[in-house]
Amino acid sequence: MTALLTVLVLVFITIAIWQMIKIFDLAQAKRDNSQVANDKDNTINGYLMMGFLAFIYVITIISFVKWGDLPLMSNSASAHGPKIDSLMVISMVIIFIVQIITQFLLHYYAYKYKGEKGRKALFFADNDKLELIWTGIPIIVLTGLIISGLFAWSDIMNVDESNDPIVIELYAQQFNWKARYSGQDNTLGKANVRLINVDNANILGLDESDPNAQDDIITTELHLPVGKEILFKMRSQDVLHSAYMPHFRAQMNCVPGMITQFGFTPTVTTKEMRSTPAMIDKVQRINKIRAEKSKALIKEGETPLERYEFDYLLLCNKICGKSHYNMQMKIIVESEEDYNAWLKQQKEFKDSLIKN
Amino acid sequence: MSAHADTHAHDDNHAHHHKETFVTKYIFSQDHKMIAKQYLITGTIMGVIGVMMSMMMRMQIAWPEEPNVIFEALLGKWAPDGVMDADIYLALVTIHGTIMVFFVLTAGLSGTFSNLLIPLQIGARDMASGFLNMVSYWLFFLSSVIMVLSFFVEFGPAAAGWTIYPPLSALPLAQSGSGMGMTLWLTSMAIFIASSLLGSLNYVVTVLNLRTKGMSMTRLPLTIWAFFVTAVIGVISFPVLLSAALLLIMDRSFGTSFFLSDIFLQGEVLHYQGGSPVLFEHLFWFLGHPEVYIVILPAMGLVSEIMASNSRKPIFGYRAMIMSILAIAFLSTIVWGHHMFISGMNPFLGSVFTFTTLLIAIPSAVKAFNWITTLWKGNLQMNPAMLFSIGFVSTFITGGLTGIILGDSALDINVHDTYFVVAHFHLVMGISALYGMFAGIYHWYPKMFGRMLNKNLGYIHFWITAICAYGVFFPMHFIGMAGLPRRYYTNTNFPLFDDLSNVNVIITVFALIGGVVQLIYLWNFFSSIFYGKKAVQNPWRSTTLEWTAPVKHIHGNWEGDIPHVYRWPYDYSKPGHDDDFVPQNIPMKEGEEELHH
Numbered sequence: 035m036t037a038l039l040t041v042l043v044l045v046f047i048t049i050a051i052w053q054m055i056k057i058f059d060l061a062q063a064k065r066d067n068s069q070v071a072n073d074k075d076n077t078i079n080g081y082l083m084m085g086f087l088a089f090i091y092v093i094t095i096i097s098f099v100k101w102g103d104l105p106l107m108s109n110s111a112s113a114h115g116p117k118i119d120s121l122m123v124i125s126m127v128i129i130f131i132v133q134i135i136t137q138f139l140l141h142y143y144a145y146k147y148k149g150e151k152g153r154k155a156l157f158f159a160d161n162d163k164l165e166l167i168w169t170g171i172p173i174i175v176l177t178g179l180i181i182s183g184l185f186a187w188s189d190i191m192n193v194d195e196s197n198d199p200i201v202i203e204l205y206a207q208q209f210n211w212k213a214r215y216s217g218q219d220n221t222l223g224k225a226n227v228r229l230i231n232v233d234n235a236n237i238l239g240l241d242e243s244d245p246n247a248q249d250d251i252i253t254t255e256l257h258l259p260v261g262k263e264i265l266f267k268m269r270s271q272d273v274l275h276s277a278y279m280p281h282f283r284a285q286m287n288c289v290p291g292m293i294t295q296f297g298f299t300p301t302v303t304t305k306e307m308r309s310t311p312a313m314i315d316k317v318q319r320i321n322k323i324r325a326e327k328s329k330a331l332i333k334e335g336e337t338p339l340e341r342y343e344f345d346y347l348l349l350c351n352k353i354c355g356k357s358h359y360n361m362q363m364k365i366i367v368e369s370e371e372d373y374n375a376w377l378k379q380q381k382e383f384k385d386s387l388i389k390n
Numbered sequence: 391m392s393a394h395a396d397t398h399a400h401d402d403n404h405a406h407h408h409k410e411t412f413v414t415k416y417i418f419s420q421d422h423k424m425i426a427k428q429y430l431i432t433g434t435i436m437g438v439i440g441v442m443m444s445m446m447m448r449m450q451i452a453w454p455e456e457p458n459v460i461f462e463a464l465l466g467k468w469a470p471d472g473v474m475d476a477d478i479y480l481a482l483v484t485i486h487g488t489i490m491v492f493f494v495l496t497a498g499l500s501g502t503f504s505n506l507l508i509p510l511q512i513g514a515r516d517m518a519s520g521f522l523n524m525v526s527y528w529l530f531f532l533s534s535v536i537m538v539l540s541f542f543v544e545f546g547p548a549a550a551g552w553t554i555y556p557p558l559s560a561l562p563l564a565q566s567g568s569g570m571g572m573t574l575w576l577t578s579m580a581i582f583i584a585s586s587l588l589g590s591l592n593y594v595v596t597v598l599n600l601r602t603k604g605m606s607m608t609r610l611p612l613t614i615w616a617f618f619v620t621a622v623i624g625v626i627s628f629p630v631l632l633s634a635a636l637l638l639i640m641d642r643s644f645g646t647s648f649f650l651s652d653i654f655l656q657g658e659v660l661h662y663q664g665g666s667p668v669l670f671e672h673l674f675w676f677l678g679h680p681e682v683y684i685v686i687l688p689a690m691g692l693v694s695e696i697m698a699s700n701s702r703k704p705i706f707g708y709r710a711m712i713m714s715i716l717a718i719a720f721l722s723t724i725v726w727g728h729h730m731f732i733s734g735m736n737p738f739l740g741s742v743f744t745f746t747t748l749l750i751a752i753p754s755a756v757k758a759f760n761w762i763t764t765l766w767k768g769n770l771q772m773n774p775a776m777l778f779s780i781g782f783v784s785t786f787i788t789g790g791l792t793g794i795i796l797g798d799s800a801l802d803i804n805v806h807d808t809y810f811v812v813a814h815f816h817l818v819m820g821i822s823a824l825y826g827m828f829a830g831i832y833h834w835y836p837k838m839f840g841r842m843l844n845k846n847l848g849y850i851h852f853w854i855t856a857i858c859a860y861g862v863f864f865p866m867h868f869i870g871m872a873g874l875p876r877r878y879y880t881n882t883n884f885p886l887f888d889d890l891s892n893v894n895v896i897i898t899v900f901a902l903i904g905g906v907v908q909l910i911y912l913w914n915f916f917s918s919i920f921y922g923k924k925a926v927q928n929p930w931r932s933t934t935l936e937w938t939a940p941v942k943h944i945h946g947n948w949e950g951d952i953p954h955v956y957r958w959p960y961d962y963s964k965p966g967h968d969d970d971f972v973p974q975n976i977p978m979k980e981g982e983e984e985l986h987h
């Protein structure tokens with residue numbers, strides 16, 4: 035229905051444009067038919083340039099006011115998150131200063147120097163000093179950005195394994211995620227997709243004879259203890275996937291045939307995140323939208339949408355096939371006690387196998 | 391004046407003895423001007439297909455899984471009851487990307503204007519090899535047909551994204567589009583690459599060897615510099631994509647394991663061992679990144695030329711412009727890794743690629759400032775081509791700036807593969823390159839068809855397109871920063887993103903208006919071929935050589951001798967001359983000095 039309405043609106047817009055063109059054409063046909071811009075065209079389009087500059091500024095302001103709180107820029111839930119966020123904010127500020135100035139110059143000059151018959155332009159072919167200025171300034175700014183970016187990058191990517199982080203495997207397949215905890219020994223058992231045996235429920239291809247594998251725990255929900263460093267080892271059994279955990283500012287591809295890794299320390303429990311003012315706002319907003327949609331659904335005799343409650347998510351962020359859009363796993367960050375209690379309830383690998 | 395004095399002209403006159411038939415003139419033509427038009431019209435048709443695909447994707451995202459009469463009409467069995475299928479959504483994503491990047495913005499843009507302008511602006515009778523040029527076009531045509539035909543095979547076209555990363559693209563079991571559809575995609579692209587290489591080699595040889603007397607490299611218009619460097623990048627990087635495609639074909643059809651290893655799919659272990667998908671990513675992006683410069687450099691060249699001509703001023707910093715083209719070209723071949731920060735490659739490589747990538751911002755900034763300075767104290771003639779050129783600079787800046795975020799590996803972690811990326815590259819190389827192409831078409835239409843495009847239609851086309859382009863892609867950055875991944879058929883499975891759905895509706899409305907408005911341009915383009923106002927020889931009062939050739943197209947471009955060149959191409963408003971432009975073929979006056987360096 036909405037689609038049909040849109041199509042109708044588009045048709046009307048088309049007709050309206052058509053009429054405008056006709057009027058333009060009729061108004062000008064007699065005076066000048068060269069199809070080369072004359073002074074009148076220069077003036078109109080010069081003013082339109084200023085109008086367009088205003089449009090760019092307005093859409094920038096609207097975007098920031100209306101959607102500026104959408105971005106995950108201030109509520110990161112990992113130890114390295116604020117580092118990325120502050121670098122992002124610095125980059126954004128620089129970008130917007132440059133954007134506002136250059137767009138102003140471009141459009142203002144287009145307006146100010148709009149052509150007039152008989153006027154001659156200034157012959158100004160080159161100026162080494164100017165070129166030096168606008169080669170030099172970007173070099174200085176970029177050097178700063180590059181250096182701070184590189185420090186942040188190497189901090190995030192180089193996980194210090196001597197700190198004994200908790201090792202968890204993220205296992206990707208079309209179209210779901212599994213997590214494998216390394217158990218008491220904190221060492222993941224050897225695994226290869228060639229060892230997968232569906233008949234005895236060895237679905238991740240663990241080496242059944244490897245002692246390290248015996249106490250591994252395979253789950254479909256990812257629980258993390260707050261404040262502990264986690265080292266994720268990623269594996270994929272079929273195609274490329276990408277483990278994207280936006281709230282933790284974490285992402286790494288899962289590549290069949292190799293193990294990739296990413297480490298971070300969660301700092302905010304799910305419960306704490308749910309009670310931050312920003313998140314309460316967001317959830318309220320979302321539930322309002324969902325309630326409205328539900329009303330329409332009930333009218334059509336369908337089941338209404340469930341109320342939304344915030345949870346951290348692991349999403350697939352590399353195109354992986356038909357159901358790519360629905361490949362997700364819930365992440366729960368909790369206190370260490372809760373985490374340990376939960377872990378105790380899970381079956382160890384050696385007990386999960388079906389013995390014939 | 392005897393045409394026989396010139397050997398090229400002699401060859402050409404010889405050719406005139408053969409009777410020209412419809413087939414040799416309009417179909418299997420070896421004349422660069424006709425081939426340019428063939429490229430343009432084929433590119434336009436592919437563009438219409440590509441844009442229609444994007445409009446369908448946008449409708450699906452805004453109103454997910456709702457029945458839509460348009461889907462039912464256009465997608466047929468892939469939209470049962472008008473609801474788009476998830477597989478076909480990914481196919482639309484894939485083919486839209488492929489068509490727009492390669493068929494419209496590489497072949498349609500570079501093919502059209504390199505062919506049209508290289509011989510005319512350097513003062514040559516034709517390309518170095520008219521025959522290879524013809525073969526190049528027809529290979530392009532063949533590859534276009536195959537790409538479009540892939541929509542009609544049983545399990546649908548390729549659907550693994552335009553980057554066709556294996557294993558998804560290698561295994562029909564992983565995705566229905568990876569069967570016959572992917573075979574056709576690879577076949578089409580292999581032919582396309584052959585076409586592109588023949589074209590590029592021809593451009594390089596022509597620019598190096600066939601310049602008229604006096605046309606030194608430092609007197610070439612910036613268009614030619616851009617086409618020349620683009621062709622060089624193409625020759626360097628396209629063969630690497632060809633090799634990646636061939637290896638992928640072997641993995642798919644002959645059981646090799648270049649890109650595949652340890653795969654368990656649909657209940658069985660596949661035999662592949664020892665390959666790496668990351669290798670494919672390296673090979674792909676070794677072309678894939680230079681490719682975006684293959685797209686944008688010709689647009690930069692066209693815009694530089696049009697801006698100078700319509701500002702009635704020399705382009706500011708001619709030498710700096712050439713140096714920055716060369717710097718961009720060089721850097722473009724060593725930055726491909728910024729597409730792969732989180733691919734699993736060594737993080738140290740990520741640091742190296744962050745460094746090289748952010749360096750590209752420097753020559754890009756130089757170009758942007760030089761364009762802005764070109765406007766300063768000019769006498770701007772606001773022809774539609776000029777509006778699109780100004781629009782180009784505007785979107786190039788807006789889109790380019792966010793590259794600073796994406797090129798920074800630490801920041802890329804969180805926005806990689808989100809709509810932030812989609813917004814970035816559409817502005818900086820999609821919309822910008824399209825603007826460059828439109829600018830080129832409005833400017834050189836009189837040269838191509840001997841008639842003028844209607845300027846009022848041009849103004850309406852530009853202004854509505856400009857508003858829609860920002861309306862689509864500016865808000866898109868924000869939903870990307872909110873963490874919304876690209877290439878999702880629908881976002882309804884993530885209540886987390888529910889509050890982005892109204893933004894998506896706004897974006898879609900702008901996209902639909904922007905798409906429909908292109909009909910104005912198409913009408914203007916095709917009707918003006920027959921009914922447009924007849925063009926004069928030099929309607930924009932430009933200095934370059936193509937405007938010294940007669941309006942009517944003749945084999946060999948100039949009757950009589952080829953013009954000689956006595957000055958650089960940007961003598962606009964030069965002091966000491968009455969006119970505000972001095973064409974390149976006018977000898978220097980006694981005592982006249984070059985006022986640039």
